[in-house]
Each structure stands twice: as structure tokens, then as C-alpha cells.
Amino acid sequence: MYGIIDCDNCYVSCExxxxxxxxxKPVIVLSNNDGCVVARxxxxxxxxxxxGVPFYQLAEKFPDQKIAVFSSNYELxxxxxxxxxxxxxxxxxxxxxxxxxxxxxxxxxxxxxxLMRWGENLHKRIKxxxxxxxxxxxxxxxxxxxxxxxxxxxxxGFRHCCLIDTDEKRIRALKxxxxxxxxxxxxxxxxxxxxxxxxxAYDFASHKLSWVKATFRNIVIERTWRELNGEDCVPNEExxxxxxxxxxxxxxxxxxxxxxxxxxxxNYAARCAEKLRQEGSVASIVSVFLxxxxxxxxxxxxxxxxxxxxxxxxNSTVEIVKAAYEVLRQLYREGYQYKKAGVxxxxxxxxxxVQLDLFDYNAxxxxxxxxxxxxxxxxxxxxxxxxxxxxSQQYTRRDGKGKANVFAxxxxxxxxxxxxxxxxxDIIVLK
Amino acid sequence: MxxxxxxxxxxxxxxxxxxxxxxxxxxxxxxxDYLHDSLDFNHDLIRNPEAxxxxxxxxxxxxxxxxxxxxxxxIDRSIEPQDGDIVVAFINEEFTIKYLDLxxxxxGYIELRPANRRFKPIRINAEDDxxxxxxxxxxxxxxxx
Numbered sequence: 001m002y003g004i005i006d007c008d009n010c011y012v013s014c015e016x017x018x019x020x021x022x023x024x025k026p027v028i029v030l031s032n033n034d035g036c037v038v039a040r041x042x043x044x045x046x047x048x049x050x051x052g053v054p055f056y057q058l059a060e061k062f063p064d065q066k067i068a069v070f071s072s073n074y075e076l077x078x079x080x081x082x083x084x085x086x087x088x089x090x091x092x093x094x095x096x097x098x099x100x101x102x103x104x105x106x107x108x109x110x111x112x113x114x115l116m117r118w119g120e121n122l123h124k125r126i127k128x129x130x131x132x133x134x135x136x137x138x139x140x141x142x143x144x145x146x147x148x149x150x151x152x153x154x155x156x157g158f159r160h161c162c163l164i165d166t167d168e169k170r171i172r173a174l175k176x177x178x179x180x181x182x183x184x185x186x187x188x189x190x191x192x193x194x195x196x197x198x199x200x201a202y203d204f205a206s207h208k209l210s211w212v213k214a215t216f217r218n219i220v221i222e223r224t225w226r227e228l229n230g231e232d233c234v235p236n237e238e239x240x241x242x243x244x245x246x247x248x249x250x251x252x253x254x255x256x257x258x259x260x261x262x263x264x265x266x267n268y269a270a271r272c273a274e275k276l277r278q279e280g281s282v283a284s285i286v287s288v289f290l291x292x293x294x295x296x297x298x299x300x301x302x303x304x305x306x307x308x309x310x311x312x313x314x315n316s317t318v319e320i321v322k323a324a325y326e327v328l329r330q331l332y333r334e335g336y337q338y339k340k341a342g343v344x345x346x347x348x349x350x351x352x353x354v355q356l357d358l359f360d361y362n363a364x365x366x367x368x369x370x371x372x373x374x375x376x377x378x379x380x381x382x383x384x385x386x387x388x389x390x391x392s393q394q395y396t397r398r399d400g401k402g403k404a405n406v407f408a409x410x411x412x413x414x415x416x417x418x419x420x421x422x423x424x425x426d427i428i429v430l431k
Numbered sequence: 432m433x434x435x436x437x438x439x440x441x442x443x444x445x446x447x448x449x450x451x452x453x454x455x456x457x458x459x460x461x462x463x464d465y466l467h468d469s470l471d472f473n474h475d476l477i478r479n480p481e482a483x484x485x486x487x488x489x490x491x492x493x494x495x496x497x498x499x500x501x502x503x504x505x506i507d508r509s510i511e512p513q514d515g516d517i518v519v520a521f522i523n524e525e526f527t528i529k530y531l532d533l534x535x536x537x538x539g540y541i542e543l544r545p546a547n548r549r550f551k552p553i554r555i556n557a558e559d560d561x562x563x564x565x566x567x568x569x570x571x572x573x574x575x576x
Contacts, residue, residue: 020564022519083481129509237531375441421484428518430528431485 001115001138001165002145002199002232003105007081007123007134008153010101011039014077015070017131018420018428027068030055033250034071034414071416079421083130089192091122104142110165124401142158142234143227146183147167147173147201153357167230174202174228184224184234205229245283247271248342254293255338257326261290262325269317269324276315276345284313284347286323290331293339302336313349314371317376320345321390450531476569482509484565486519486526492529493517496546502572504528506565519569522553526568529553 007013011029016022026044028037036054047065049058058067081100088095092105107113119136137149144164150335151173152162162197164170177340196215199205204212212225226233247268255261265288276283286309292299294407308327314320324343379388418426452552468474477483488502496517498504502520512518519526520543529543532552541561543553555561 020562021524023560086481125509129479131508294562370526424485426525427503428486428519429489430526431492 001107001110001140002142003092003107003115003119003136003138004098004142004145004149005084005103005105006135006137006149006153007101008135009039009041009404010081010132011070011072011077012041013132014043014080015068015073015417016041017080018417019068022068024290025068026065027070028058029070029072030415033252038072053146069415073417073419075419075422076417078417080130080132084126084132084134087126087129087361088122091118091125104145115165116161116163119163120159123160136161137164139170140230140234141227143183143224143240144170144173144230147177147181147228150177155193170230171202174205175200177201179204182222182228183245184227189218189221201228213362216416232404242270243347243359244344244348245275246342246344247275248289248340250340251338254255256334256336258329258332261328261332261338261341263393265328265341266321266390267323268341269321270378270390270393271316273317273320273373274377274400276320276348277373281348281350282313282315283320283345284310284349285345286310286320286327286348287344288324288327289342289344290328290338291340292336292355296337300335302333302338304333306331307344307346309347314369317390318369318372321393366394369425383384444567456495471477477505477507478568479507479509482507482565486528486573488528488570492547492550494547498528498546498570499572500571504567505566505569505571508565510568511565512563514564519564519567521564522561526564527553531563 007207012027015027015029024043026047027041028044028049029039030036031038034055036052040049040051044067047062066068066258077100085097085103088103093108094106096104098104115138119138123134123136126132135149135153137145137147137152139145139148148164149163152158152160164173177200179185179193179198179201193204204223209225212222251264287305289305289353291303294301306327308323310323360365376388420426420428455468484506486500486506488500488504490500506519514531516531517528517546518531519528529545532542532544535541539557541555
């Protein structure tokens with residue numbers, strides 16, 4: 001039996017932990033650079049605020065509404081969701097974190113557990129300890145568990161936990177579940193299915209497998225069909241293999257020169273290295289992408305992506321930043337106005353059995369790098385993110401003189417909340 | 432179930448591997464059989480790390496309880512608050528630290544009592560939307576920079 005634990009309106013719920021007064025009020029969280037709405041409380045959804053709406057339009061569209069607005073604060077969201085996962089880890093026999101706000105669990109012997117009670121207790125414990133409301137779906141396959149969590153979230157009668165453990169319940173749920181919502185069916189396939197008269201998950205699941213195979217010739221769609229019919233077949237390896245770490249941002253304005261891009265790309269690369277070190281892993285592929293602004297049709301467009309394989313898998317800031325710059329140099333073309341760049345590290349594995357390139361490997365250098373990174377991480381942890389950065393990570397000041405701004409200050413975040421769980425200077429004040 | 436982490440709850444994020452038994456480097460230490468983790472505030476004073484938050488005390492409202500301006504409070508949200516506990520609550524847009532007084536619960540109200548005669552208790556009626564945010568388990572005072 002699988003379970004999925006899903007944080008309700010995750011970012012909004014994180015903000016509410018330290019703002020209990022915003023309970024029952026419309027709250028939204030904005031994307032990086034305060035561009036558009038990425039998370040909404042139920043009250044904000046009820047007002048009709050759609051996900052992805054540009055922030056500047058809100059004041060026009062909802063003139064008389066009081067809406068609490070936050071810039072995204074991933075430092076806070078990462079810390080609080082980490083606490084949620086840590087509780088799940090203690091309560092479940094096996095778990096797999098799927099995304100920032102979703103975690104799968106697996107029960108081998110269902111007979112010994114009262115799953116309904118397990119779920120209700122887990123919800124209570126997470127709500128009480130972290131202040132995070134979660135919804136829990138339990139079912140024989142991952143796709144059905146996702147469906148169960150959908151109902152757990154929307155119907156208060158379930159008390160945050162929905163268990164699909166009989167065929168009767170499965171069929172009843174499938175009939176109420178729109179094909180758009182099904183995990184693994186993308187928007188395009190959903191539209192195609194609807195044009196064939198498939199409206200609900202039940203319509204889809206009651207077609208013959210031979211029809212699904214002949215119509216779509218797509219292994220993912222076929223697997224989804226099997227999963228909806230109760231056959232456990234989305235492999236865990238597959239979910240794990242998707243793992244890559246990506247850091248990317250749209251720039252505040254547009255950037256034309258290589259040095260300007262280098263600063264941003266170096267920061268993204270440094271973030272990726274730091275994330276790798278946090279989870280104790282190393283990466284063997286570093287890739288960089290670069291976009292111009294596709295909405296500015298008046299400007300010449302250029303989009304590019306390239307990757308490089310590292311001789312030795314690493315999590316060293318210096319090495320990953322260096323590799324990212326090498327790739328950037330090859331990608332870069334003069335004469336374009338760039339809007340967005342990003343760094344993705346892939347080929348992620350555990351730290352220990354690093355494959356060494358015998359010809360390039362320099363043991364002394366390796367030890368030095370390791371010590372340097374440990375010191376950087378420590379100083380940045382104690383004194384706040386980005387107290388120490390590489391030279392290439394520093395931004396030129398607005399007036400063009402000197403280098404002052406650090407990465408965190410280069411993104412716009414006018415409504416950012418504090419970080420009471422990761423910085424001593426930000427802990428709550430008790431009067 | 433390959434690739435699903437089966438890890439029992441461990442407080443430390445990562446555990447370094449010990450030397451495998453049987454592998455010896457140099458002379459065995461006579462103290463080896465008595466290996467014991469050092470005292471560790473994080474481990475020993477914080478029972479529920481996922482539910483633990485910190486706060487800085489501002490003002491003198493709890494001074495007679497020995498809690499002063501600038502003290503650090505360790506707050507556990509997972510504990511069921513009981514009469515007489517020192518708790519953190521969110522009232523009028525701010526966090527406050529007070530004694531929880533449940534004496535008058537049967538009369539339809541509870542109180543948040545300061546430990547300072549110059550301050551008045553805060554009365555909370557049964558119909559008010561009120562929740563204790565967390566229970567204070569430790570306060571830490573700095574005596575020397």
C-alpha cells in the first residue's frame with residue numbers, strides 16, 4: 001500500500017506558521033522577482049485569484065480586497081518542509097521524498113496497521129509540531145494514492161486522510177475524478193482524451209488496454225492506465241533517477257555581456273554545489289542554459305543549452321562554478337539581450353564511491369578543496385548565507401564601482417518574510 | 432523496494448561510517464568498549480527537533496519568573512499545554528510569552544498571566560479564536576559575551 005503526504009498550499013502554510021493571524025485570510029506567495037502568483041490560500045482561490053497571474057494585475061482586478069502578499073522565501077519553505085519529512089521518516093516504514101511538498105510512503109504489511117488511524121494521527125502530529133496542514137492519500141498504487149490525496153484535500157469529511165482499499169471505493173473515486181487531474185497525464189494528453197469523450201479517470205480506466213496501447217503508443221500513458229486499475233507499476237527507480245538540481249532565475253533587467261552573465265551563472269552553480277553538499281551527494285554533469293526574452297519579439301532571439309561532464313564527480317563550489325563558466329563561455333553569443341539563465345547538475349550519486357580519473361586526479365588538491373568548502377559552508381551557516389562567496393559570484397554595484405551585492409540581494413523580493421528557523425537574527429520576538 | 436530510504440529516525444543528518452569491526456589500525460584503545468556519545472545540548476535538551484523553535488524575549492513581563500529581556504527561549508510546539516506552563520501565544524499581531532492559567536476554564540475564560548506586578552493578565556474568552564503556539568521548555572541566559 002502506498003501513501004502520499006502532500007502539504008496543503010505549501011508556501012502559504014509556511015508563511016502562516018509565523019503569522020497565525022493570517023489563518024482564514026487570503027494569502028498569496030509570488031514567484032522569484034515578485035513576478036506572478038505561485039501559491040494561494042484557499043481564501044485567495046475563492047476570490048478568483050488564478051495561479052500564474054502577474055502580480056501587477058492584482059491591484060486592478062481586486063481593488064477592495066485585503067490580500068496578504070509574500071515574496072517567495074525558499075529558505076523558510078525548505079526548512080519547514082524538511083521538518084515534515086523528518087516526522088514522516090519516523091512514522092513510516094519506508095519513504096521517498098518526491099518534491100518539496102510531497103512525500104511517498106510504502107507499507108508492505110497492511111494487515112498490521114490501521115491505516116486510517118495512522119493517517120489521521122500523522123496529520124495531527126505534523127499540524128501540531130510544525131504548523132503545516134497536510135493531506136494524505138492511501139491506495140494500492142502511487143497514481144491511486146495521488147487521487148486519494150486529491151479527495152482528502154477537498155472534502156473535509158475525510159479528516160485529511162483518504163484511504164482507497166477496496167475496489168468499490170476505487171471505482172467510486174475514479175468516477176468523480178476528472179481526467180485533467182490524473183497524475184502522469186499531461187495537459188495535451190488530457191485534451192486529446194477529452195476530444196475522444198474521456199472525461200473522467202473512470203472513462204479512461206474502463207477502456208481496454210489494447211485500445212490504450214494502439215491509440216497512444218506511450219509507455220507512461222499505458223502505465224497510468226495500469227495504475228488506475230490497481231496494478232503497481234511506476235518504479236521507484238524512475239522517480240529517483242529524475243533527480244537533478246536546478247538553480248535558475250529570470251534577471252531583473254536584461255544582460256548583454258559575458259561578465260554580467262558569469263556572475264549570475266556562478267551563483268547558480270554555487271547554489272547547486274551547496275545543495276549537493278547538504279544532501280551528501282556529488283554530481284558528474286554540469287549544464288547551463290541561457291534564454292533571451294521570448295516576449296520581446298522585436299529583439300533577436302537566442303536559446304541555448306549545453307552540458308559538460310566532469311572528470312570526477314564533485315560537490316565542490318570551485319569546481320562546479322568553474323565548469324559552469326566553461327560551458328557558459330561556449331554558449332555565449334554577443335549581440336543578444338539575455339533574460340534568464342540557469343545551472344542544472346545531474347548524474348547525482350552518493351559522495352563516497354567517487355570514480356577517480358587516474359590521470360587528472362590530484363589528491364592534495366582534492367583535500368584542499370574539501371577543506372575549503374567545509375569552511376565556506378560553516379562561515380555561511382553561522383554568519384548568514386553568502387557571507388563568503390567566490391570572486392566570480394559578486395555583482396557589480398549599481399553605480400558601477402566595486403563589487404558589493406550578493407546573490408540574495410540581486411533578486412527582487414519586496415515582501416519577503418524573515419527566516420526564524422535558519423537565522424539567529426530572525427528568531428521570533430516574545431513580548 | 433529499491434531506492435526507498437529505510438532509515439529509522441536519526442537526529443543527526445548524516446552519520447559518518449565507523450571503522451568496520453575487525454579492521455584495526457594501530458593499538459586498540461582501552462577505552463573503546465566504553466565509547467559513549469559526548470553530552471550534546473541539541474540531542475539531550477531538545478526532545479522533539481521537528482517541533483522546536485526559538486524566540487528572543489523582549490521586555491520585563493516575565494521578570495519574576497526569572498525570564499529577562501534578551502533571554503533565549505526554546506519552544507516545543509508538540510507538547511500539550513497544561514495549567515501553569517510558560518507558553519508562547521500570538522495575540523494582537525505579536526508573540527507573547529506568559530504563564531498559562533486554566534483556573535477559570537469552567538467559568539468560560541482562561542488567562543495568560545505575566546510574572547510582573549506592573550502587568551495585567553490577558554483574559555481570553557471561550558468564544559475567542561485562540562491557540563497556544565508552543566510551550567517554553569528552556570530559557571537560556573547569556574552572562575558573558
